[in-house]
Amino acid sequence: MHGIERRELPGFVGGTLDRADAVRNDPALLAERFASPRARRLVMEGLDATEQDGLLVTEMIPASGQVDDHVLLGIDEADRAIFARLVKDVPHGAAFSPRSWSLANQVPADQLALYGAARSLVDWHARHGFCAACGAETLPFKAGWARRCTRCESEHFPRVDPVVIMLAEHEGRVLLGRQPRFPPRRYSALAGFVEPGETIEEAVARELNEEAGVTATAVRYVVSQPWPFASSLMIACMADVTDDALTLDLTELEDAIWVDAAGVGAAIADDPDAPFMAPPRVAIAWHLLRHWLDARS
């Protein structure tokens, strides 16, 4: 886990299901799993999961259920197939969902990871009913892990959008930025989407230069996190930079600050006298800050 202990994982990390590729690719095996009285599906309302007594709620699949309307999330430790139902009318998955966010403090890590995968997949299917190549209808296959066009047979796969999120480090301090939408006093790591034709390291260097005007000389990968709003993969990195002079892109950041280890330590301990309010623990930025502190001690 690259220096981050499993007992305090970022949110949506730590899934334990067997993703069961052999079942996905065998319609007979899939039908058998789906028809089994042991099969379960997540109870969801739109893109939100349902929680009771600290666990995700699942239900038996009704006799009227159609396998093509479900995605196979995987096989659990009790050898039960776990599905999510595909529905068309859902809110946009990138939108903030207080209910989904609060699940992070209610259910175990493996269940939150399971829900995150379901959320991203249900959202993707709801938005990919038509072929990007020819405009005809698409239908799910591979147990809901792909769609195929009914006219040109193009295959479409669930997208994952890579995002770099990074701490620039200079002489014992790290760089944190503040977006206008943040709550008061909140500062966090800078972040941005990886673009076509770019490595992770190049994306980190470009974003640091665009947003803060600093020049990265070395970039190190730390840890990653699926982020199901709608389907990002957060790739957390540390970057050495040449100096601490800042030129902010004010369309992205309203402020940025350099913070030393004492300040970061106070913030992640929720000290009200800390120089800033840390990002929430569900976010990988919190874990990146702790990783930086741990690596120094």
Ligand SMILES: [Zn+2]
């Ligand atoms: Zn097509």
